[in-house]
Amino acid sequence: MLWTIFLLLNGLLLLVLLYATRTRQKNEPPLDKGVLPWLGHALEFGKDAAKFLARMKDRHGDIFTVRVAGHYVTVLLDPNSFDAVMNDTIFLDFTISRNQLLKRIFSLQLPSIKPAAERKWMEQHFQGLSLSKLNSSMNTHLQNLLQSDQKDCSPSEWRQDGLFSLCYSLLFRAGYLTLFERRDNAAAVYSEFRKFDHLLTKLARSSLNRGEGKTANLSRERLWELLSPNWLSEGSESKSWQQSYHRFLHEEGVDAEMQKRALLLQLWTTQCNAGPAAFWLLGFLLTHPEAMKAVKSEIRGLTLRDTSVQHPPINLLEAHSTPVLDSVLSETLRLTAAVMINREVVQDKILHMANGQEYHLRQGDKVCLFPFLSPQMDPQIYQEPQIFKYDRFLNDDMTVKDKFYKEGKRLKYYTMPWGAGRNICVGKEFAVTAIKQFVFLLLTHLDLELCDPEAKLPPANPSRYGFGMLQPDGDLQVRYRLKKTHR
Numbered sequence: 001m002l003w004t005i006f007l008l009l010n011g012l013l014l015l016v017l018l019y020a021t022r023t024r025q026k027n028e029p030p031l032d033k034g035v036l037p038w039l040g041h042a043l044e045f046g047k048d049a050a051k052f053l054a055r056m057k058d059r060h061g062d063i064f065t066v067r068v069a070g071h072y073v074t075v076l077l078d079p080n081s082f083d084a085v086m087n088d089t090i091f092l093d094f095t096i097s098r099n100q101l102l103k104r105i106f107s108l109q110l111p112s113i114k115p116a117a118e119r120k121w122m123e124q125h126f127q128g129l130s131l132s133k134l135n136s137s138m139n140t141h142l143q144n145l146l147q148s149d150q151k152d153c154s155p156s157e158w159r160q161d162g163l164f165s166l167c168y169s170l171l172f173r174a175g176y177l178t179l180f181e182r183r184d185n186a187a188a189v190y191s192e193f194r195k196f197d198h199l200l201t202k203l204a205r206s207s208l209n210r211g212e213g214k215t216a217n218l219s220r221e222r223l224w225e226l227l228s229p230n231w232l233s234e235g236s237e238s239k240s241w242q243q244s245y246h247r248f249l250h251e252e253g254v255d256a257e258m259q260k261r262a263l264l265l266q267l268w269t270t271q272c273n274a275g276p277a278a279f280w281l282l283g284f285l286l287t288h289p290e291a292m293k294a295v296k297s298e299i300r301g302l303t304l305r306d307t308s309v310q311h312p313p314i315n316l317l318e319a320h321s322t323p324v325l326d327s328v329l330s331e332t333l334r335l336t337a338a339v340m341i342n343r344e345v346v347q348d349k350i351l352h353m354a355n356g357q358e359y360h361l362r363q364g365d366k367v368c369l370f371p372f373l374s375p376q377m378d379p380q381i382y383q384e385p386q387i388f389k390y391d392r393f394l395n396d397d398m399t400v401k402d403k404f405y406k407e408g409k410r411l412k413y414y415t416m417p418w419g420a421g422r423n424i425c426v427g428k429e430f431a432v433t434a435i436k437q438f439v440f441l442l443l444t445h446l447d448l449e450l451c452d453p454e455a456k457l458p459p460a461n462p463s464r465y466g467f468g469m470l471q472p473d474g475d476l477q478v479r480y481r482l483k484k485t486h487r
């Protein structure tokens with residue numbers, strides 16, 4: 001026993017020494033190992049990646065390598081050079097880190113799946129012909145839920161709730177009913193999912209304590225059960241999205257247990273972003289009266305043009321453009337969408353930057369793009385980037401503003417809430433439509449106001465940088481009731 005411990009310690013020491021001896025070679029990005037052996041900057045990175053990386057950017061510029069828990073991660077913050085990373089499928093690989101995350105977070109192993117085949121399957125189901133069906137199904141569920149949630153209190157009575165809970169709960173349940181087959185348990189799935197989502201970043205970083213680990217495991221198992229369709233009891237003549245997904249996984253050689261677990265991954269991918277996005281959007285409107293006024297006036301314009309009250313909002317939104325609401329959504333996502341794009345260097349590579357510089361990347365290292373810092377929060381691109389300006393993506397003639405520059409060069413990527421390239425969000429059109437429907441519905445059907453007119457938006461939870469939409473630390477209390485015309 002003593003010997004084992006001794007040998008283990010020795011091994012560890014050797015590892016530490018090995019890692020500690022890495023130095024910056026000619027043509028490599030600036031190297032910042034941090035003071036802690038092995039861990040390097042892992043603690044700061046996990047606590048608040050945006051703050052940490054902003055500090056590194058000030059110190060080293062647009063490209064640098066940091067040590068994080070034994071790994072060397074080269075961070076690239078020049079949007080004009082992003083393509084050099086995202087286009088490379090030979091020297092850089094994205095399946096390794098993805099599979100690691102799937103295992104940690106979802107206890108899921110899908111090594112046999114070919115990314116291109118999966119992508120094709122997804123596009124079939126979230127784009128093109130399927131999209132209009134999803135569009136209208138989502139809209140119906142949103143309307144029904146809004147009405148049925150109001151049933152148990154008198155129509156003129158004000159209700160109080162946190163805006164985040166209100167948005168997340170409604171969009172999640174409507175999205176679940178639109179995409180998943182079990183119709184009987186939307187509320188149960190939502191509340192279990194929130195517990196799981198709460199622990200998700202810790203799961204990804206393997207930093208759960210024992211108690212949290214048990215909770216996460218339990219919650220995951222409950223969700224697997226809740227999501228399992230009961231096809232045997234119902235006649236299954238319909239070819240649903242879920243059945244098609246099971247067939248796809250089966251054909252790719254995934255066993256029944258993993259097929260069951262994969263549904264939780266799908267639940268997370270399809271439901272974890274829209275609710276938080278709608279929260280920030282409405283939160284910004286409620287705390288910026290001039291923006292709220294502009295959006296309401298645009299909506300009034302739509303409803304006046306179409307006098308038949310019968311028309312569901314979806315038709316109005318489809319038939320008319322909404323440049324103000326579109327700009328508000330883009331500005332919201334610029335401020336609150338914080339995806340990280342990760343790759344693993346599988347062969348030594350020379351990275352060509354847009355400014356002509358070249359850097360060596362070492363095999364075994366990781367590469368990370370963090371568009372939240374640049375372009376999205378880059379003061380060279382956006383004036384006062386931390387401030388919400390509802391018309392930032394609007395030209396004077398009410399067309400979409402899409403020309404942004406850094407150092408005189410027009411940017412292809414000026415905001416990247418959906419990722420980009422081959423991994424860009426498959427559900428983007430559906431998500432945009434759903435969020436717009438939701439905002440439209442709330443603003444036309446509800447009287448909605450802040451409980452405290454002076455209230456400010458809560459700050460973002462800093463542990464969620466890198467995981468898609470940010471979530472607030474705390475909530476914004478609102479009160480609401482059905483408008484007279486809809487009671």
Ligand code: HEM
Nearest residue numbers: 126269270273274277339417418419423425426427430431
């Ligand atoms: C505001 C809402 C949303 C945002 C900001 C968002 C963002 C993203 C991002 C950044 C990715 C790429 C992740 C990566 O790099 O690996 C992604 C992937 C994906 N999203 Fe979304 N998403 C949203 C809503 C939705 C919705 C509603 C759906 C449902 C249809 C959806 C379906 C997907 C799918 C299936 C993928 C995986 C694509 C792949 O692996 O190739 N998303 N999303």
Ligand SMILES: *[C@@H]1O[C@H](CO)[C@@H](O)[C@H](O)[C@H]1NC(C)=O
Nearest residue numbers: 081082083084085086087088
């Ligand atoms: C990357 O691919 C895109 C789309 O295929 C192309 O437009 C772009 O020029 C490529 N960029 C680089 C740096 O290879």
Ligand SMILES: *[C@@H]1O[C@H](CO)[C@@H](O)[C@H](O)[C@H]1NC(C)=O
Nearest residue numbers: 128131132135314317318433
């Ligand atoms: C879905 O709805 C949005 C807006 O409501 C519309 O712009 C889009 O064309 C619709 N898509 C389909 C395929 O019907």
Ligand SMILES: *[C@@H]1O[C@H](CO)[C@@H](O)[C@H](O)[C@H]1NC(C)=O
Nearest residue numbers: 107209210211212213214217
């Ligand atoms: C949770 O489950 C994983 C396997 O899925 C296991 O390795 C781990 O020990 C479990 N954690 C706790 C605290 O029970």
